Amino acid sequence: MTTPRVLVEIDGPVAHVILNRPDKLNGVDLDMLAELVAAAKSLRRNREIRAVILRGNGDAFCAGLDFASALRSPARIARSFVPSPLRGTNLFQRAHWVWRELPVPVIAVTHGRCYGAGLQLALAADFRYSTPDCEWSVLEAKWGLVPDMAGTVPLSELVAADVAKRLTMTGEIVSGTRARELGLVSEVADDPLTEAREFVQVLATRSPDSVAAAKKLLNETRRGRPRRAFRIERRLQFAMLRSKNAGIARKANFAGDSPDFGPRSFGR
Known part of the structure; x- marks a missing residue:
């Protein structure tokens, strides 16, 4: 049996969506993208859920796209790159943007690495709680690419234009603390998961x-x-x-x- 790439755990009114490829630092492959979309769809139907906490198993939130895995299926990549006429997003974009569209607050909790596809996934959340030493990078620049998983919209909303350009052009790595100063991160804490849970308790006091x-x-x-x-x-x-x-x-x-x-x- 194939191990799920994405786990969904319901804890009362809170859903934990957990990236589950710890041996690959939660590197994103095509199956993970599909499972992210499926997870969001299932949570949308659950009207008892008050918030979603998005996090990663193991030593990292997400180290970005797993190129080695994805490139094994070039035909599938090509199909996944074609946008839906109805939604205007392809699979790569949909797996991230679906969290933006979810009608409950989504809080990304990051640690270790938050690179490339992982950074774009975190940006799709409404709030980002990070450890001080978490590494953030628009890593697509390292590969001669640009971010193409719907991350450019929230990136341009969160930071100044010159900062967005610098991060996207250079792929430089910044700490969670620096990311907070730049506007990428909402809160920095040694235990961001506990902080996120406390914030959810505040949200739960509202309609x-x-x-x-x-x-x-x-x-x-x-x-x-x-x-x-x-x-x-x-x-x-x-x-x-x-x-x-x-x-x-x-x-x-x-x-x-x-x-x-x-x-x-x-x-x-």
């Missing part, structure tokens, strides 16, 4: 619908014209006003109680 709507709102309005942003704001707020969980929040706040939210109802 799962408003959290999902906030993610969608900010993702869709970060770029573009103000009029479009205002339209999206109105549409999402109207949905929240009709949300059962919003009613629970209002009632609890007026009574001075802690809200007891039901399952997420927003986001397919």
Whole structure:
């Protein structure tokens, strides 16, 4: 039996999605890409999930694309490179962007190495918690390539243009601490997994619908014209006003109680 490349463990309202090729420093192959997409699809259907923690087994979060493995199947690579007419993403991009589209917060917890495909996967998360000594690199530059797994969009959102260009052109390696200074990393901690869990507890005190709507709102309005942003704001707020969980929040706040939210109802 083939060992799963991606493990999904449900711990109450939290889903842990774990890259599971520790002997390869969680290097990404085509099977892992497919399993990442499948994992996100299964979690989307679970409305009890309040957050996803994305991490890696072993000594690294992810050391990037496993070229040796991927190049064994050139025909499969070619098929995986073709974008879907419906979504506009190919498999390489979809396996990363699907976490951006998931209607719950996704927190990447990194250690060891966060290179190339791994860095792009971390950038697709809503938050990144890193050890101080984790190594971050847009490693595609080493191979004479550019990042092509949907990572350029969040990279350009998180850091200044000159920083994005420098990292992408040089492939330089920066520590988790330096990545935090540059804006790539949300928080740095010796035990980032514990910090991420504590943050999830804070998120769980809020309506799962408003959290999902906030993610969608900010993702869709970060770029573009103000009029479009205002339209999206109105549409999402109207949905929240009709949300059962919003009613629970209002009632609890007026009574001075802690809200007891039901399952997420927003986001397919």
